[in-house]
Amino acid sequence: xxxSNPSDRRESQPLRPTTKVLTQGxxxxxxxxxxxxxxxxxxxxxxxxxxxxxxxxxxxxGRAQISEGEGTDLIYSRFNHxxxxxxxxQIVNLEADATAALAFNSGxxxxxxxxxxxxxxxxxxxxxxxxxxxxxxxIQDHLEKWGITGIPVFGWxxxxxxxAIASAPNLGAVLLETPANPTLIMTDIREVCANVGALKIAKxxxxxxxxxxxxxxxxxxxxxxxxxxxxxxxxxxxxxxxLSDMLAGVVLxxxxxxxxxxxxxxxxxxxxxxxxxxxxxxxxxxxxxxxMNRQSKNAQRIAEELAEHPKAERVYYPTLFSDPDQKRIYxxxxxxxxxxxxxxxxxxxxxxxxxLRHLQIAMNAVSLGGVETLACHPKTTTHSGFTEExxxxxxxxxxxxxxxVGIEHWRDLLSDFEQALDAI
Ligand SMILES: *Cc1c(COP(=O)(O)O)cnc(C)c1O
Numbered sequence: 001x002x003x004s005n006p007s008d009r010r011e012s013q014p015l016r017p018t019t020k021v022l023t024q025g026x027x028x029x030x031x032x033x034x035x036x037x038x039x040x041x042x043x044x045x046x047x048x049x050x051x052x053x054x055x056x057x058x059x060x061x062g063r064a065q066i067s068e069g070e071g072t073d074l075i076y077s078r079f080n081h082x083x084x085x086x087x088x089x090q091i092v093n094l095e096a097d098a099t100a101a102l103a104f105n106s107g108x109x110x111x112x113x114x115x116x117x118x119x120x121x122x123x124x125x126x127x128x129x130x131x132x133x134x135x136x137x138x139i140q141d142h143l144e145k146w147g148i149t150g151i152p153v154f155g156w157x158x159x160x161x162x163x164a165i166a167s168a169p170n171l172g173a174v175l176l177e178t179p180a181n182p183t184l185i186m187t188d189i190r191e192v193c194a195n196v197g198a199l200k201i202a203k204x205x206x207x208x209x210x211x212x213x214x215x216x217x218x219x220x221x222x223x224x225x226x227x228x229x230x231x232x233x234x235x236x237x238x239x240x241x242x243l244s245d246m247l248a249g250v251v252l253x254x255x256x257x258x259x260x261x262x263x264x265x266x267x268x269x270x271x272x273x274x275x276x277x278x279x280x281x282x283x284x285x286x287x288x289x290x291x292m293n294r295q296s297k298n299a300q301r302i303a304e305e306l307a308e309h310p311k312a313e314r315v316y317y318p319t320l321f322s323d324p325d326q327k328r329i330y331x332x333x334x335x336x337x338x339x340x341x342x343x344x345x346x347x348x349x350x351x352x353x354x355x356l357r358h359l360q361i362a363m364n365a366v367s368l369g370g371v372e373t374l375a376c377h378p379k380t381t382t383h384s385g386f387t388e389e390x391x392x393x394x395x396x397x398x399x400x401x402x403x404x405v406g407i408e409h410w411r412d413l414l415s416d417f418e419q420a421l422d423a424i
Contacts, residue, residue, distance in 0.1 A: 107235025238369030
């Protein structure tokens with residue numbers, strides 16, 4: 001749907017993501033002229049001739065190369081289907097510097113499929129902690145058993161990350177999650193990419209990939225591909241879909257050949273997102289930036305007010321960071337602070353539970369990124385698998401409550417938090 005005469009538009013002004021996502025990557029003629037995509041729920045696709053079927057299988061299995069101008073024929077929906085294609089073509093518009101994307105049936109499936117594509121037995125993967133529990137579980141309890149060594153490093157210790165990258169045996173990938181849950185610890189993506197770029201690579205070996213879980217601030221406020229990362233990964237269950245009503249995952253890259261390598265593994269594992277969910281997520285994309293901006297503004301207003309409250313020991317939020325290095329990373333790397341904050345309450349677990357019990361607008365639930373405000377107690381829920389040492393390192397205390405701020409009016413939310421604090 002590019003303008004009929006591109007010179008009508010002011011020359012050389014590239015379109016911005018919010019415009020591109022509404023005007024590029026969807027061809028209405030392939031959906032009988034419908035202005036918004038149709039849903040194609042079929043599990044299998046009809047070939048015009050047996051020769052076309054043979055050709056489609058030759059191309060999809062890699063026995064033949066697709067020629068210029070030849071469309072890939074659809075075969076079977078575990079491999080590919082029109083709604084995944086539409087979603088992928090649309091979401092690349094939102095991620096700065098992305099040229100290709102893949103849709104998955106959860107964030108965990110996206111991370112798992114990517115790691116299994118690029119890592120081999122005998123290799124190692126350096127990853128920041130704290131990291132999403134499922135990701136840590138997959139690396140520690142699954143990849144380790146398949147001969148891949150996981151090397152956890154504190155996300156705020158750039159020096160330790162640099163030495164782990166330099167010394168890791170057969171480093172295959174570096175996986176960052178920034179900011180990290182629940183205290184919003186940030187890692188300098190550009191610095192990590194520079195450290196990986198500085199590694200001496202033997203002939204015939206490939207450079208380790210830098211993968212960033214961008215769920216918390218992307219695609220609106222943080223742009224890892226522009227900072228040198230190879231893959232950006234999302235739990236689409238969170239801000240991308242935004243209504244807490246579906247599971248999804250996405251992987252994007254600047255170098256489309258990386259995405260081409262992951263796609264056959266997605267076909268094999270069956271981790272593609274189903275057509276209905278692809279259609280739902282596609283419809284949410286034009287409002288991601290609107291929602292995230294409103295959520296971030298709300299969160300900032302509330303977090304900064306609550307930081308003054310006598311019952312709050314401490315509020316974790318990027319604009320309230322005190323560590324100079326964390327402040328520096330936040331300023332350099334993030335356009336806005338985002339919609340997550342954590343509240344350290346005086347009075348430990350009893351106070352945290354009292355607070356959660358008395359909330360009237362915010363709901364006591366895990367997950368994040370939806371338009372409705374959610375609050376949870378990380379120590380007994382999302383992070384309950386941690387050891388005592390990990391609790392201490394990650395700042396997950398008895399009195400910590402994590403909040404994901406939605407799009408309600410911030411004054412109503414603030415009153416709700418204040419009355420719940422008063423009830424402790
Ligand atoms: C939720 C989440 C995941 C896992 O995503 P699912 O869609 O639940 O599989 C991974 N990383 C982060 C940062 C998350 O918040």
